[in-house]
Amino acid sequence: MKRLALVPRWWALAALILAVGAYALWIRFTQGLGGASNLHDTFPWGFWVGIDVLVGVGLAAGGFTIAATVYVLNLKKYEPVSRPSLLTAFLGYLLVTAALVVDIGRPLRLWHPLIMWNPHSVMFEVAWCVTLYTTVLALEFSPLVFEKLGWHWPLRAIRAIYLPLVIAGVLLSTLHQSSLGTLFLIVPEKLHGLWYSPVLPAFFFVSAVAAGLSMSIIESFISSKVFSRRLEHDVLLGIARVTVVVLAVYVTWRFADLIGRGMLPLAFVYSQQSVMFWAEIGFGAILPLMLILASGDKIKERNLFFYALLVVGGFVLNRVNVSMTGMRNIETYFPKWSEVAITMMIITVGILLFGLAVRHLNVLAKSEYLEPGTTPGMGWFPRGAVTAVAVFFVVLVLLVRAAPTRTAIEAQAKPIPAAEALNVQPDFELSHLPKDLTLSGPESSMGKVIFSHELHVGMQEKPDCMQCHANTFGLGFQHSPKLEGQEAWHKACGTCHDGKTASSSVDDETGESCASCHKSE
Amino acid sequence: MAFLIDLTKCIGCEACSLACKQENHLPPGSMDKLSAVTWTTIERHGGVNVKRQCNHCVDPTCVSVCPVAALQKTKLEAVIYDETRCIGCRYCIMACPFDVPKYEWFSTQPRVRKCIHCYPRLERGEQPACTEACPTGAAKYGKREDLLLEAKQRIREAPGRYVDHIYGEHEAGGTCALYLTAVPFEQLGFKQIRTDTTYPHLTWNVLRQLPSVVSVGGVGLAGLWWITHRRMELAEERAKEAAESKREEKGQ
Numbered sequence: 218m219k220r221l222a223l224v225p226r227w228w229a230l231a232a233l234i235l236a237v238g239a240y241a242l243w244i245r246f247t248q249g250l251g252g253a254s255n256l257h258d259t260f261p262w263g264f265w266v267g268i269d270v271l272v273g274v275g276l277a278a279g280g281f282t283i284a285a286t287v288y289v290l291n292l293k294k295y296e297p298v299s300r301p302s303l304l305t306a307f308l309g310y311l312l313v314t315a316a317l318v319v320d321i322g323r324p325l326r327l328w329h330p331l332i333m334w335n336p337h338s339v340m341f342e343v344a345w346c347v348t349l350y351t352t353v354l355a356l357e358f359s360p361l362v363f364e365k366l367g368w369h370w371p372l373r374a375i376r377a378i379y380l381p382l383v384i385a386g387v388l389l390s391t392l393h394q395s396s397l398g399t400l401f402l403i404v405p406e407k408l409h410g411l412w413y414s415p416v417l418p419a420f421f422f423v424s425a426v427a428a429g430l431s432m433s434i435i436e437s438f439i440s441s442k443v444f445s446r447r448l449e450h451d452v453l454l455g456i457a458r459v460t461v462v463v464l465a466v467y468v469t470w471r472f473a474d475l476i477g478r479g480m481l482p483l484a485f486v487y488s489q490q491s492v493m494f495w496a497e498i499g500f501g502a503i504l505p506l507m508l509i510l511a512s513g514d515k516i517k518e519r520n521l522f523f524y525a526l527l528v529v530g531g532f533v534l535n536r537v538n539v540s541m542t543g544m545r546n547i548e549t550y551f552p553k554w555s556e557v558a559i560t561m562m563i564i565t566v567g568i569l570l571f572g573l574a575v576r577h578l579n580v581l582a583k584s585e586y587l588e589p590g591t592t593p594g595m596g597w598f599p600r601g602a603v604t605a606v607a608v609f610f611v612v613l614v615l616l617v618r619a620a621p622t623r624t625a626i627e628a629q630a631k632p633i634p635a636a637e638a639l640n641v642q643p644d645f646e647l648s649h650l651p652k653d654l655t656l657s658g659p660e661s662s663m664g665k666v667i668f669s670h671e672l673h674v675g676m677q678e679k680p681d682c683m684q685c686h687a688n689t690f691g692l693g694f695q696h697s698p699k700l701e702g703q704e705a706w707h708k709a710c711g712t713c714h715d716g717k718t719a720s721s722s723v724d725d726e727t728g729e730s731c732a733s734c735h736k737s738e
Numbered sequence: 739m740a741f742l743i744d745l746t747k748c749i750g751c752e753a754c755s756l757a758c759k760q761e762n763h764l765p766p767g768s769m770d771k772l773s774a775v776t777w778t779t780i781e782r783h784g785g786v787n788v789k790r791q792c793n794h795c796v797d798p799t800c801v802s803v804c805p806v807a808a809l810q811k812t813k814l815e816a817v818i819y820d821e822t823r824c825i826g827c828r829y830c831i832m833a834c835p836f837d838v839p840k841y842e843w844f845s846t847q848p849r850v851r852k853c854i855h856c857y858p859r860l861e862r863g864e865q866p867a868c869t870e871a872c873p874t875g876a877a878k879y880g881k882r883e884d885l886l887l888e889a890k891q892r893i894r895e896a897p898g899r900y901v902d903h904i905y906g907e908h909e910a911g912g913t914c915a916l917y918l919t920a921v922p923f924e925q926l927g928f929k930q931i932r933t934d935t936t937y938p939h940l941t942w943n944v945l946r947q948l949p950s951v952v953s954v955g956g957v958g959l960a961g962l963w964w965i966t967h968r969r970m971e972l973a974e975e976r977a978k979e980a981a982e983s984k985r986e987e988k989g990q
Contacts, residue, residue, distance in 0.1 A: 251844050322825070395944075403941050
């Protein structure tokens with residue numbers, strides 16, 4: 218009874234997230250990106266690119282990894298994982314597309330890259346990979362729908378081309394995972410030395426494989442609790458072992474690269490970036506690596522789930538670091554509530570669709586066995602693990618906010634003296650004078666004033682800009698009285714137009730002096 | 739075509755900024771820094787006035803990153819923008835080493851905004867509005883090679899006057915805005931960026947591997963399948979043979 222009572226609470230939470238997300242969406246599409254996000258000109262990519270796109274695509278990597286294992290390497294033992302990981306990948310790519318609709322400024326033109334080509338652009342490659350791979354995933358996934366509908370000939374058609382499809386999917390994924398890293402190769406100064414590397418595309422690919430495999434472990438654990446369907450221990454162990462090897466390669470390569478580029482010392486400078494770096498590498502890669510290695514063959518599934526969660530957490534941190542923490546001007550950006558709300562809505566939709574597909578399609582078919590006496594539901598919720606992760610993130614955010622910013626550290630390391638006044642005299646010949654200025658006042662004005670530079674300079678013995686521009690008018694229009702209204706002009710012009718040096722600028726009984734400047738038509 | 743901007747001649751009158759606004763029909767607003775409505779500005783660093791606008795790189799980063807070729811480098815060196823193509827991915831804003839392109843963040847039909855070198859004027863054979871308005875010759879318009887020669891000559895003729903560096907000669911592989919100064923550039927907010935390569939090369943070196951990855955990867959994967967599949971077939975055959983020979987033995 219207690220378990221069942223928990224279910225409506227989850228539905229209420231989902232409904233709340235969707236409602237808040239819908240409101241944030243409304244803001245996004247009525248007030249523009251500026252209204253719904255804290256993005257600005259010096260920080261143009263933020264939470265949506267970092268989480269929705271980079272993380273979303275990476276977590277879908279289980280799809281192609283498992284497909285290659287089962288259909289190319291013919292390791293049929295892993296077949297039970299292929300359908301859930303395929304579903305994750307398919308949903309992942311659909312949701313990434315949804316996120317792009319939110320993030321790009323003109324979503325109705327999402328199709329433009331397919332028609333208007335620029336093969337030199339990484340973004341162009343990304344657009345094509347997303348489109349093609351989503352299509353491939355839809356085809357790879359379609360047998361589940363055809364099975365349900367009982368359509369036999371399309372089923373046979375898909376099966377006939379399944380191997381080429383899988384190979385195309387693996388190639389497209391390889392390109393796409395790595396090209397998300399290639400995107401950042403163009404910002405060698407903006408991205409922090411701990412993350413900018415010429416091999417960033419390879420790092421993106423390898424880390425995505427580790428995260429994708431970990432996602433299959435997590436899915437298996439959740440499926441076993443929610444749907445009472447699970448993978449065999451042997452299969453899980455196999456995935457965990459491959460994950461360990463991939464992680465070990467990844468960590469070694471990251472450090473070899475840091476040393477090779479001479480950037481390792483940056484990891485030991487106390488900064489927002491180094492704190493996030495160690496959180497990413499230490500807790501998200503080295504720790505799970507050690508824990509899985511130490512556990513041996515008799516690893517408990519619950520523990521394996523937690524270790525996989527760590528790997529995925531480390532992966533998320535890596536993408537956050539590359540796209541946000543490591544980028545210049547990060548101190549000017551923190552996601553707005555609506556950015557987080559839309560992302561949470563997209564994740565919630567993903568989870569709901571996953572549940573829907575599992576209930577109505579044969580996703581977990583080959584791994585199914587119902588444990589007698591267990592009630593499907595959410596009562597299994599691993600409070601300990603999730604609480605630990607939540608506490609970790611809160612502590613991390615606090616630690617990062619307390620650490621010195623990149624800008625402060627770089628300014629300290631290499632102080633730039635303030636520019637002194639020009640140490641040489643300006644040397645120029647006036648080629649021409651600025652055009653006449655027409656100053657039009659309000660309706661009640663005596664008429665507009667046309668100010669002639671030529672006339673005024675002509676009265677000087679030797680042309681000297683500074684006679685007027687040093688103090689009275691300043692240099693530059695924003696410092697001129699123009700923006701400050703007619704009183705300011707009367708005062709400024711009145712410096713000379715005081716009735717002695719030049720005609721008066723203030724009203725007198727005859728009104729003649731007004732007309733000396735104000736011309737009515 | 740290019741700009742030569744001699745900071746020792748700039749008096750900071752902002753005639754260039756105003757001319758730019760008028761020429762490009764930009765709405766009024768603060769001209770303190772580059773923005774969606776200010777394409778040319780005068781930055782004030784101590785007593786030095788620094789004119790800023792798009793540098794119109796020789797091999798522009800923004801042009802290379804745009805997925806829909808909305809940004810184009812024209813024959814007249816101007817980097818122009820076609821707002822009907824732009825999808826608003828903001829990769830150009832992200833990638834520009836000089837932080838030039840700006841965005842209309844609060845519009846529901848946003849555009850990228852930046853100096854386009856007064857391209858319509860160039861096509862008519864005129865010079866850009868900003869250089870035309872400049873009363874002191876601080877901003878000059880001409881062919882890049884000619885201006886580069888002139889800049890070198892100015893340094894040669896008055897070596898004590900100028901820092902011996904033309905910003906834009908090699909920065910980002912060369913730009914069409916060449917700067918001369920008496921005060922070191924780094925004190926004036928000029929970014930110290932790569933001079934050994936153009937930025938588009940950084941991504942192109944990876945992107946051009948794409949055909950090899952697809953072809954070699956495709957063949958490799960198919961080969962792997964062939965080996966593993968054949969191995970399975972053989973294993974099945976062997977199992978069948980073993981079963982048959984067993985049956986035969988039993989039959990005898």
